[in-house]
Amino acid sequence: MAVYKAPLRDMRFVLDEVFKATEFWQSLPPLAEVDRDVVDAVLEESAKLNENVLFPLNRTGDEEGAQFNNGVVTTPKGFKEAFRQFAEGGWIGLGADPRWGGQGMPKTVTVMTDEIMFGVNPSFALYPLLGIGAALAMSQHATDEINDFYLPRIYSGEWAGTMCLTEPHAGTDLGIIKTKAVPNADGSYAISGTKIFITGGEHDLADNIVHLVLAKLPDAPAGSKGISLFLVPKFMPNPDGSLGARNTVAAGSIEHKMGIKASATCVMNFDGAKGWLIGKPNEGLAAMFVMMNYERLSMGIQGLGASEVAYQNAAAYARDRLQGRSATGAKSPEKPADSLLVHPDVRRMLLKTRAYNEAGRCFAMYTAKYLDLAKYAEGEQARLAADRVALLTPVAKAFMSDRGLEGTLEAQMCFGGHGYIREWGMEQYVRDTRIAQIYEGTNGIQANDLMGRKVVKNNGAYVATYVAEMRAAAERLQGADVAGLKTAFLASVAALEALTQAVIARAAGAPDEINAAAVDYLQAFGLVTYAYMFVLMAAEAAPKKASDSFYADKLALADFYMSRVLPELDGRVRAVEAGAAPIMQFAEGYF
């Protein structure tokens, strides 16, 4: 049987000790009322609900999958009841504005509940997540009238939401979408076209589904500057919120996928469906990006959550499984064999996974802190925070999901042949996590965003600020027991700084250099960022290490990361330095 316990102590360490959340919240007037005790209750309740209700549905949901029958999508057994319980607990609106029934919790809280939810059941998590994302985009771009009507119903779980972007011929390149929006006499629009890969496009969890749809107005300019955003409900609501006629939007089929099988991925056909413009004409992509950025951090957290549950199960298996003997002599001579934990390579796999998880958790909180600052601070502080969010969002999405997959693979390997058997559950973590690297913009697209828009375009300004901050943080490491950590970290920061300048210099007049460098640069950036997270954690842990092995272990894991994981940076740097020429020298016909 699979095991999972929400890593609450590690979360509290990050929240209270590394980021000093109470002080942080009190420094921002709109968050001054956030009560640390209430947050603790939220974490405890989240752990309970997720461990007891959603986790048991993870494997059964995978086995059963979402079912499609004549336009109707049925979620696996238990999902409906669980969604009801989830909604009634207020979890959908946890981070939403109280004006629309939300709990008003900052991102620095919801990153933790998101991790728990993605750890126990990523297929389930996507249903509320899409509604939350749609509501977020609406809250910033729709009229008060629309928001006051729709958002409370989404946050209560009465209605659900989707984002409809991709078309069969248009994925990354949304500029070439074909879905059309023709004005009706009453101020609404008739939307026609086919959208694919629509997560939760149709299901049985909520009474209504609110689709946010990208489409082109009749007179729209070509390309991405001619895309508008529309709200298209599955059922036309009456003014009192009761449901009227079925709109002409329907699921044509659902996809059969590698994983997240309980999440319905739908082909949606819009056949003159009635919709309303959200935001300004031809500015739909910008409105949708509010939602996309929200989802992107979530996809990184999906990788983290999966890697955490995979670690917990692999560690449990390694403790229990007796196989072989320690190279230094039997450790349990009274038993037929020693536990897997005597073997250095098994430990290496576990420690690597755990290092990714602890750094990833800290990085999720770090990013959340800047999201909160961007939203709740003012003036220059908010602007700088928004820049930091812009820089880190592609890293959070791509690096956390990449290392999430790697973590699930390492954990699966600890099981030997049993890891390949469905019954044990480890292979599902791998299959489910793979999508996090692909959707919401592939990790290659994230890397291109980082390298092009977030680094080269501003001539490295965002990176320079980040590097300065990292160097300042390293000064918090004082004393012999963190000297090695400090040296290794500062060397990695210098390498990232030099690499950044090198790419910027080379990209001048040679735009292919950006995309050629992108993925290896993002990996280098992520590796240094995780090193930074270990520095932040070590700075808190070092003075307390005599008091509790918890803190000594934090320092030990930082040491493991620096000596056995961070060296990957060297090769990434050299690969970027080799530039685009080795890639672009081939004629198209070669492939």
Added chain:
Amino acid sequence: MAVYKAPLRDMRFVLDEVFKATEFWQSLPPLAEVDRDVVDAVLEESAKLNENVLFPLNRTGDEEGAQFNNGVVTTPKGFKEAFRQFAEGGWIGLGADPRWGGQGMPKTVTVMTDEIMFGVNPSFALYPLLGIGAALAMSQHATDEINDFYLPRIYSGEWAGTMCLTEPHAGTDLGIIKTKAVPNADGSYAISGTKIFITGGEHDLADNIVHLVLAKLPDAPAGSKGISLFLVPKFMPNPDGSLGARNTVAAGSIEHKMGIKASATCVMNFDGAKGWLIGKPNEGLAAMFVMMNYERLSMGIQGLGASEVAYQNAAAYARDRLQGRSATGAKSPEKPADSLLVHPDVRRMLLKTRAYNEAGRCFAMYTAKYLDLAKYAEGEQARLAADRVALLTPVAKAFMSDRGLEGTLEAQMCFGGHGYIREWGMEQYVRDTRIAQIYEGTNGIQANDLMGRKVVKNNGAYVATYVAEMRAAAERLQGADVAGLKTAFLASVAALEALTQAVIARAAGAPDEINAAAVDYLQAFGLVTYAYMFVLMAAEAAPKKASDSFYADKLALADFYMSRVLPELDGRVRAVEAGAAPIMQFAEGYF
């Protein structure tokens, strides 16, 4: 629709130009009669059968899976007819001794047909493969009487074979198996116990199944020195080969797996089943290792085959899919968008996969050459070849399957969201390939074998010979266009040599250092080995590069590998150098 064409031109380049196969065969008297034209016909026929018959069954086999019903295993639709055709074509006995009906083809031929077979249908491939492995172990350890009776029936496909090692509590650690063999009065043995993960333990492709089973005699010493090997047929054969009574061995169930779903992975229950000792009492593990080593190279080739078919499909998709514009200006302004091939990062993924495939193909042939030498040469030459095989087998199994998985993942990513959808087939390549890293000894076990038995135990003697050979080969690179290649390669060889000495020195008196270094060392070893393969190919291609872009492209791919892939070596070296301390500093209770 998935595409696959056997890469015959690349195979012939490796066979004829890099390894000069005809001269090689003529240098070995038992192979002097191998006819190059016949080999060509074999390759053409293999391509035809695999592309037309086995490839179409790959996805349907995955969808349908092997079915278990009351002890009976049914293979997916079409498998039975395909197996018949495969057997009648003489493919099972392609590399077998003509004495038992084989074609007597050297390993330097069968590596190529193996690659094609694993590329088109790994689930199918395992059925004949297990019979071939069992027959190989028997041919070296069973009596003439047994071999003359059984082997022709296995090579004709009339009967199939298995290897039964693993038990629920004993995987890597076979020393603790519990299956018992009690002598009968007639010289046979009664075998009782449960074996798991038995590939092809039960199925409907052959009339009889010959199980090779590890079990313990009543008076056997404890541990791995007390294991004997037994032959246990599913049906007791009559002296004329007709089938008599059913033996008391049966499948209790089959596993539900992440992939290779058309391959039946069985729990086998032996209930006093009648069997015969193969080889000497208590020396069964050594006999089984003949088979294991054969399988281990095959598992590397499984990774290669999968990565090749994945590459071909990703390249086809990238050519056809129009998305976005080149950063240097539209390349197909008449179309709504450029093809994916204008994007450097898409090329990077394709080139990485292709580099693994071309180096892997060359390495498979290189290993096969030494297998042929070990088998067909004499005296010192054979002994040295056996040493080289011992050194390279864990690398071939682990590195080729590791890079095979990486190749399938990169190729899947080229498809964006479509890569996650079963219909496109890319996700199946990932799922099917994952097992190659796990079975026949996990890649962590391979790494431990390399680091411990093949490197440290002989004080680096095998590596020293290999390094000397690589340095000599580098001298074949002459001229400005291969100067960079030569420099980069020699630097990597020096790094591997130094690393080898460092681990040997550190492991003296600190045995945990071996397993702590193992996986990163194997990756370093594999990276340098693939660089060596590019050197061997470049040495042939360089003088011909003006004659045909085929050769110029070989040099370009070598350049890509050296500049964009090989740098990974740096980080691997540093990780090994960090040693066991960062791993072993944690108490067991930490995990």
